[in-house]
Amino acid sequence: MKRIAILGISGSIGVQALEVIEANPSEFMLYGATVHRRVEMLEAIHKKHALTAVCLPKEHHQSFIEEEISLFDDLVKFVASLPEDVTLLNALVGSVGLASTIQAIEMGLDVLLANKESLVVGGEIIAEKLTQSSSKLIPIDSEHSALSQCLRGRSIDDVEKVVITASGGSFRDYSREQLATVTREEALKHPNWSMGEKITIDSATMMNKVFEVIEAHYLFGLPYEKIEAVCHRESVVHAIVYFKDGNIVAHIGPSDMRIPILSAMQGEKCLPYRSIFDITKAQPLHFEPIDSTRFPLFDLGVAVAKRKGLHTVTMNAANEIAVELFLAEKIRYLDIEHIIETCLDYFDHTNDLTLDKILAHDQAVRSYVKKLYLDGETHDSH
């Protein structure tokens, strides 16, 4: 019986992870969970699963005060309380997930990682901590799970290159002119599936694909030159591995996150999961290069990633706040690009990489973007 704690259980990945646990009651047990807002969901889950520990904002603790349960309001302290046989599933959104990932690795817990920003912002630190830990870092992101499957039975030294696919997002067929005036509502209409709001915008801007390139770099120890992304609007092929001996292996199938979640949870087992996928019913499959004229953030982001250090922290923080502002309808869609570029120009990236410095830099960038926006607002009010 594998005991699992889920950070961010009320999000899209958290909910599906819970489904996978509930579908395999003899294999998995939910040990603990965290929420940020949806307290009633956590209460319902606790009723069903009798959790040992939960983490939620202090003002909601009264809902659990009469339960036999360990109550936390700090994610890192929650992680620090986990017994060493518990597997952590990090489904938080944003750089808030980094400290928990590092805490778990320092404790030797296995980490199932859906929180991309852990690696985007802290990849260098995590890679180093992993060398001193018994932790395994296992991807839940569909492209990286797909790569893991293609790499089974192979050494990473056999790899010529890997390719991850991009659906192209909500605006894959939009011109730059059209992009200038798109709305929040249009941006949230992903053509192939439904997922969280932040990642849907990141898919549209291709920033999500930049994050995935960075994740692949750290998860598999591949140089950036060996990681490519292509646009594949049908989203049937998730990732492709080119081996040096000429063999090319791809992971295909439905866009169903329960498959990568189960794959991460099961380890070496092969637990049954029935998905319906008939390739003769799929649309014809198309593959195109990512159009860097219409989606300049992809090339920019990969170039930033190669520079390492605090550069990706700036890019990620600027992007997070910019997306927040766009979702709040306070900036226009293409302002996301401008904000990221402005921050990359503005900040000094020469600091040493420690968790504290990353978090401080992250805050500095966020404050700067908010200030930029407020200034913008002031100007607008003239």
Added chain:
Amino acid sequence: MKRIAILGISGSIGVQALEVIEANPSEFMLYGATVHRRVEMLEAIHKKHALTAVCLPKEHHQSFIEEEISLFDDLVKFVASLPEDVTLLNALVGSVGLASTIQAIEMGLDVLLANKESLVVGGEIIAEKLTQSSSKLIPIDSEHSALSQCLRGRSIDDVEKVVITASGGSFRDYSREQLATVTREEALKHPNWSMGEKITIDSATMMNKVFEVIEAHYLFGLPYEKIEAVCHRESVVHAIVYFKDGNIVAHIGPSDMRIPILSAMQGEKCLPYRSIFDITKAQPLHFEPIDSTRFPLFDLGVAVAKRKGLHTVTMNAANEIAVELFLAEKIRYLDIEHIIETCLDYFDHTNDLTLDKILAHDQAVRSYVKKLYLDGETHDSH
């Protein structure tokens, strides 16, 4: 250094296998080879590779009589002469390859198998002999090599089903009416690649795909219910494995037989092979069910395969002679189907399976088809 003997070195697979050997001179050495007709090619190969043993028809032995070389005119005796560290690559075409495969397995040699008919005609015997041998039977056929690659790091028990793809062959867009009058020349124009004449006709009739289903059954120990074939005209995806945990892995890439040949030869190594494949330059990929109205041999053939015993011997022998007659322009294209059906009806399939009985039955079917044809010719002459 792996020493390799190639049966049928002058054929399409044999020639490419020699290329792979010559491209990896520090890994592979050509120990011996056989030809049936192209004696001058064998002479040239011997000049370059200083073979230890060759097999060719007796009337051509004088070409080698002054060489320090072991000369054979019988394939099985040639195989029997091979030292135990030699790997046999069986690239013969037709059921003539069976006895050599069995001989090699009885001796414990590893067999790289391009001769489909070994398994089509002798699958049951080979499967049983393998349980008593240290031989490994390694596929060279592209679809089966592809399946092996998808299965790396996995147990066959994890497999939900496998799918092999069919290009659809020369007549994939022909109606039944059109098929009635097609010529030898039209049949030999494969839309996607060039290969031997026999296999090009077998691709057009879908008999080749039946053979591959049978091969997959014996190579991987999968029941027929778990083996499917789909039509995929772009031939970019070669095979797909559906795992029970919902993961689906496909082998993709160029139609280049040197990749499966190298994969079979290299064993656990990963030898470099540079192939150019850019998925963004591929045509859109289509997948359709095999049309059993236009290509009835597929369903018929798989049903025959499930009946085991001598049924597939009849089917294969009838097909071999029918294709020979079609290539000699002595019968029409759709007569291939009729001849196979007629033989399956005519013969008694209750005999025990021994190599001798298989070979005797094989001969009986061939004689019967030739007699049928001669009778037909007599009728025509009225």
